[in-house]
Amino acid sequence: MHISEGVLSPPLLIAGAAITVVGTWIGLRKTRPKEVPLMAVLTSAFFVASLIHVPIGPSSVHLVLNGLIGLLLGFGAFPSILIALLLQALFFQFGGILVLGVNCTNMALPAIFVYILFKKYCESEKRIHRLVSGFLSGSLSIFLSTLLVAICLYLTGENFTAAAKTIVYAHLPVMIIEGLITAACIDFIYRVKPEMLKIDEIGAKNEI
Numbered sequence: 001m002h003i004s005e006g007v008l009s010p011p012l013l014i015a016g017a018a019i020t021v022v023g024t025w026i027g028l029r030k031t032r033p034k035e036v037p038l039m040a041v042l043t044s045a046f047f048v049a050s051l052i053h054v055p056i057g058p059s060s061v062h063l064v065l066n067g068l069i070g071l072l073l074g075f076g077a078f079p080s081i082l083i084a085l086l087l088q089a090l091f092f093q094f095g096g097i098l099v100l101g102v103n104c105t106n107m108a109l110p111a112i113f114v115y116i117l118f119k120k121y122c123e124s125e126k127r128i129h130r131l132v133s134g135f136l137s138g139s140l141s142i143f144l145s146t147l148l149v150a151i152c153l154y155l156t157g158e159n160f161t162a163a164a165k166t167i168v169y170a171h172l173p174v175m176i177i178e179g180l181i182t183a184a185c186i187d188f189i190y191r192v193k194p195e196m197l198k199i200d201e202i203g204a205k206n207e208i
Helices: 010-030 033-049 066-092 100-122 127-156 158-170 172-192 194-207
Strands: 054-056 059-061
Touching: 010 066, 010 100, 010 127, 033 066, 066 100, 066 127, 066 172, 066 194, 100 127, 127 158, 127 172, 158 172, 172 194
Parallel strands: none
Antiparallel strands: 054 059
16 A cells, blocks of 8 residues: 655645645644553554555555544544554655655545544444444545555556556455454444543543
């Protein structure tokens, strides 16, 4: 899912950086002190999950877990994913510094989208609602991230059209795997520590 350095055009790099700056600022503004430990754990999970990857042209295929991060952190997904991507770029040369904004945008925007769309269903007392919404969050977040990567490559030039299509097809199995993992995690968290899924409500009550 990482786009390599030196691939994208300057306008795309600037746009990605701008979106990441705004998204990270909003995410930090909305993050409460009690959410920092959870953000650290999810950032670590994202960092580790992405280490095992298969290079495909100018990008790669690997687990992302951005759907799970989005459901648990909301807009905090932006700073969480940004930190993990920065560490990966510095220590393992995955992606790169100049393309950091685009890579973060491609993974964090879908995370926030599924948060807005499915968060309330993940808090449902009905297990089928939690499992279905968790699966859709995991699979849809990967689909949208893959689509954004493909669009970035397509806008860069016709030479990357074939690579863009390959990346979409290669991520189809990942969408299913991520959906299953996210569904299992959401169901487990609800049964063991349900307050993690309702952290927004708890924070709102405390602020009042």
